Amino acid sequence: MNTQLLLIQVFNGLVNGAFYALLSLGLAVIFGMLRIVNFMHGALYMLGAFAAFALGQAFGLGFWPALILAPLIVGALGMVLERTLLSRLYGLEPSYNLLLTFGLTLLTQDLVKQVMLSQFAVSSAPYTTPDILTGVVNLGFVVFPKYRLFVIALTLVICLVTWFVIEKTRVGAIIRASTENPSVTRAFGIDVSKWVTGVFGVGVGLAGLAGVLAAPIYSVEPYMGAELIITTFAVVVIGGLGSIMGSIVTGFAVGVLAAVGAAIYPPIANTLVFILMAFVLLVRPSGLFGLPEGTR
Amino acid sequence: MKKARLTAIIATAALFSVTAALAQGAKLSDNVIKVGVLTDLSGVYSELSGPGSVRAAQLAADDFMAANAAYKGKVQVVGVDHQNKADVASNKAAEMIDRQNVDVLMDLPTSSAALSAAEIAKTKKIPVMVVTGGTTALTNEKCNKYTFHYAYDNFMLANGTGSAVTKRGGDSWYIIYPNYAFGQDLDRQMTAAIKENKGKLVTASDATPFPNTDFSSYLLKAQSLKPKIFGTMQAGNDLVNVVKQYNEFGLKKQGIGLGIGLLFETDVAALGQDAYAGALATVPWYWNLDQRSRDWSAKFEKSFGKKPTWAQAGVYSATTTYLQAVARAKSDNGDAVVKALEGHRFSDFFARSAYIRPQDHRVTLDVYTVQVKPKAQAKEAGDIFTKVATIPSAKAFTPLAESKCKF
Numbered sequence: 001m002n003t004q005l006l007l008i009q010v011f012n013g014l015v016n017g018a019f020y021a022l023l024s025l026g027l028a029v030i031f032g033m034l035r036i037v038n039f040m041h042g043a044l045y046m047l048g049a050f051a052a053f054a055l056g057q058a059f060g061l062g063f064w065p066a067l068i069l070a071p072l073i074v075g076a077l078g079m080v081l082e083r084t085l086l087s088r089l090y091g092l093e094p095s096y097n098l099l100l101t102f103g104l105t106l107l108t109q110d111l112v113k114q115v116m117l118s119q120f121a122v123s124s125a126p127y128t129t130p131d132i133l134t135g136v137v138n139l140g141f142v143v144f145p146k147y148r149l150f151v152i153a154l155t156l157v158i159c160l161v162t163w164f165v166i167e168k169t170r171v172g173a174i175i176r177a178s179t180e181n182p183s184v185t186r187a188f189g190i191d192v193s194k195w196v197t198g199v200f201g202v203g204v205g206l207a208g209l210a211g212v213l214a215a216p217i218y219s220v221e222p223y224m225g226a227e228l229i230i231t232t233f234a235v236v237v238i239g240g241l242g243s244i245m246g247s248i249v250t251g252f253a254v255g256v257l258a259a260v261g262a263a264i265y266p267p268i269a270n271t272l273v274f275i276l277m278a279f280v281l282l283v284r285p286s287g288l289f290g291l292p293e294g295t296r
Numbered sequence: 297m298k299k300a301r302l303t304a305i306i307a308t309a310a311l312f313s314v315t316a317a318l319a320q321g322a323k324l325s326d327n328v329i330k331v332g333v334l335t336d337l338s339g340v341y342s343e344l345s346g347p348g349s350v351r352a353a354q355l356a357a358d359d360f361m362a363a364n365a366a367y368k369g370k371v372q373v374v375g376v377d378h379q380n381k382a383d384v385a386s387n388k389a390a391e392m393i394d395r396q397n398v399d400v401l402m403d404l405p406t407s408s409a410a411l412s413a414a415e416i417a418k419t420k421k422i423p424v425m426v427v428t429g430g431t432t433a434l435t436n437e438k439c440n441k442y443t444f445h446y447a448y449d450n451f452m453l454a455n456g457t458g459s460a461v462t463k464r465g466g467d468s469w470y471i472i473y474p475n476y477a478f479g480q481d482l483d484r485q486m487t488a489a490i491k492e493n494k495g496k497l498v499t500a501s502d503a504t505p506f507p508n509t510d511f512s513s514y515l516l517k518a519q520s521l522k523p524k525i526f527g528t529m530q531a532g533n534d535l536v537n538v539v540k541q542y543n544e545f546g547l548k549k550q551g552i553g554l555g556i557g558l559l560f561e562t563d564v565a566a567l568g569q570d571a572y573a574g575a576l577a578t579v580p581w582y583w584n585l586d587q588r589s590r591d592w593s594a595k596f597e598k599s600f601g602k603k604p605t606w607a608q609a610g611v612y613s614a615t616t617t618y619l620q621a622v623a624r625a626k627s628d629n630g631d632a633v634v635k636a637l638e639g640h641r642f643s644d645f646f647a648r649s650a651y652i653r654p655q656d657h658r659v660t661l662d663v664y665t666v667q668v669k670p671k672a673q674a675k676e677a678g679d680i681f682t683k684v685a686t687i688p689s690a691k692a693f694t695p696l697a698e699s700k701c702k703f
Contacts (some may be wrong), residue, residue, distance in 0.1 A: 005520070012512050121602065123343045124536050124566040129544065136546040143519060145544045148512075217544065218509045219536040219566065227509065262513055270505050 008142045009259040015148045015217075017255020018155035019210050023232040024239060024247035025159055026206035029166070031241050032179045033199045036086060037094065039101035042229025043108040044204045048074050048211020049220045050112050053125040063130040067212050074208025079201040086200070087193075105226075113222040129216040151213050158209065159248040166244050175199060234277040240290020250288060323627040325397065329371045331357060331615055332398035334388060334413055335428070337377035340532050341405040344560045345428045348608040349403045350375030351600045356615035364623060371619065374398065378409050385409035389416040399628045400425065400618050403611050407431035407478050414443040421630040423637070425614040428607040430558065431481060432694060435656040439701035442634060444657045446617075446647075447580045447610035450482045451694045452663055453557055456578025456687050458489025460665040461555050464576075464684075466525040467495035469555065472514045472538070473529035474506035482529040482557045498523045504530070511538050515545045518552055529557035536566045543571050561605045561680065564668060569680045573670040580663050581606045581646050582681050588645045603678045613646035617659075649689040656701035660689045 023041060030038050051073050052066035061069070081104070089096045116122055128134075133147040166172035177185040178192045186192055211225075218224055231254075239250030254273055262269035280288060333350045336342045350373065357371040376392055378385040385404070392398040393416070401417055401424040404410035410429030417424040418440040426434055427446045430453070434445045462469075469490055473479035483501050490497065498521050502514055508530075518526045526547060528538045535556065542554060559577035583593040583603050592612070596604045604612075621636040622628050638654035647661040666681035674680065 008516050009513065012516065015512070016510060117343070122566055123340065123562065124533055126567045126571075128568075142516065143546070143550070145546070147544065217541065219533055219540060221533055224509070227507070259513065 009263040013256035013259030017252035020235045021251025022210040024235045026203040028247040030203035042225030043105040044207040045211040046225040048208030049215040052212045070212045071205040071208035075201040075205030078204030082200040109222045124219045124221040127215040234273045238280045240287025243289040246289025330398045331373045332392045333375045333402045335403040344562045344605045345405045345607045349611040352608045352612040353615045356612045360619040380406040382408040382412040386412040389413040393420045404429045427610040435658040436700040441703045446614045446659045454485035454489045456665045458486045459493045462493040462495035468523045469525045470523040471501040471527040475503040525553045525555045527555040531558045572668040592645045609646045656699045663692045
């Protein structure tokens with residue numbers, strides 16, 4: 001295995017890692033605050049990509065406006081779902097949420113499929129890279145698409161901003177407090193439930209953003225999130241449920257590890273993440289960055 | 297006045313009795329011929345076959361009934377969803393034959409579903425015309441007396457594209473294929489076709505997971521290997537992802553061409569034809585092949601609202617061929633129809649110089665190696681292919697001597 005190929009794969013892995021990080025970050029924020037395992041996250045990622053495509057078809061909006069608008073649309077939809085459906089299940093055991101979000105996933109996928117076929121007459125939608133980011137850059141050791149470098153950079157910025165807001169600001173302090181101990185937070189006169197909706201919106205908005213970013217790379221189709229979400233859940237488990245920094249670092253790390261692993265021994269590409277997950281569960285059940293339940 | 301009406305009634309009655317007399321010549325089970333289109337009505341192949349295939353079969357039935365007064369009102373078409381699953385396909389096939397009295401099964405996208413439906417049809421002695429399924433096993437080790445393979449197969453794709461590309465100077469390849477029956481088979485056939493034309497593989501073909509979305513590591517490998525042709529045996533959505541990323545990594549600008557195993561019109565529509573421009577593929581037909589094809593396509597589009605894919609045109613042709621065999625056999629009994637189909641030579645808008653080989657039931661026809669033209673050169677909507685070569689019926693498919701079929 002020469003170092004050049006290894007370097008190439010590291011870069012390649014960072015791109016996949018960027019998507020894992022964005023998605024698991026959203027999952028972590030939601031789980032931390034609401035104790036909901038949002039199975040619908042993959043479908044919302046797909047909705048982000050689909051929104052970008054539909055905005056382009058219906059209003060002629062390009063990639064840049066879509067990059068802002070699509071996550072807002074997905075976020076807003078998420079808040080509506082949280083208020084109307086998810087909020088009704090907070091008192092019940094977590095499996096109800098799982099069933100609900102899973103059902104919503106199936107519904108969303110089929111709805112999007114119907115809309116795509118009836119309105120746009122395609123089962124998989126074309127989406128082009130913005131002009132300024134098309135083409136490749138010669139990095140010396142590898143010729144790499146500009147757009148993918150942009151994805152890595154933007155994702156890093158978004159992740160760091162999210163981390164900063166949650167860990168270093170007053171808003172973040174409220175969110176963290178409501179996460180750690182909702183009843184005590186309420187005692188301080190803070191309406192936790194108000195924050196819950198907003199946080200859910202931000203979490204799924206991040207999934208929408210990942211979707212827009214994926215549109216120029218992967219084919220935009222109703223099931224594009226189904227496979228990705230499974231890997232993302234594994235990433236969340238490895239990183240530790242609810243840990244912000246954990247999900248960011250693990251997202252990128254798993255992306256790189258899987259890519260390098262695939263270069264060394266290709267058949268392992270799809271299973272490496274799950275082997276890793278099994279190992280982490282054995283050695284450190286609360287995840288690499290998670291605190292054991294008792295210490296919360 | 298009264299007299300005129302009476303004459304009309306008598307004339308009508310006479311006409312009916314003539315029709316009845318004609319139809320009495322043919323022995324039809326339950327007095328109808330029921331064509332069962334077993335296809336993907338909701339999944340990944342529903343756009344290229346699916347409801348369009350059902351419509352195509354219906355059009356074929358209508359045209360046949362219009363042309364043969366004896367069969368007026370006697371042909372019915374049903375469309376059933378097999379969800380691309382082998383087990384669903386065999387259950388549905390049995391149900392259609394036993395409960396709905398279907399006399400023939402059509403279309404069958406997805407090789408595994410086609411194979412399992414063919415198994416059922418064999419035990420029930422009902423003919424199957426596989427149009428959209430591609431595996432060569434249907435006319436080799438898994439062949440049977442009641443199964444016919446229409447339109448295309450993996451050998452025809454590899455033989456057409458592999459040799460055309462290699463002869464045109466694309467003589468060094470790097471191939472990736474999806475790791476399941478269809479992909480492995482296509483890779484084997486493609487490699488053989490390339491070597492036969494004195495081309496070479498720069499490295500062993502790589503199997504990719506199936507389904508898969510990220511092909512970047514294979515594209516980066518291609519970048520460092522610098523073959524003249526990057527061959528992809530992926531189909532459907534996987535193919536769309538490969539081509540999308542092939543463009544993203546700028547392989548074309550680096551002098552690495554694109555060779556595609558199986559290409560449907562819908563794959564091109566999913567990305568726009570510029571993404572595929574210059575790529576070569578082999579197809580049994582396309583809508584603007586010539587005037588005859590255009591005429592039929594216009595009729596189809598008027599009825600269905602969309603241009604036909606080659607799979608849908610194939611279903612029309614296969615249905616017509618089947619119905620004509622029923623007319624010749626004067627019966628819809630499976631064995632009688634099979635006998636009428638075997639050795640039959642014909643030519644229609646879809647299948648040119650067609651011949652139904654009695655030995656393995658491969659339906660051979662002229663096929664075309666095509667190149668995707670850039671959007672700027674398209675003269676009208678849907679104008680995507682330029683014909684590069686016609687491969688004559690006798691040379692397009694597995695030579696009989698190499699067929700492993702015994703029944």
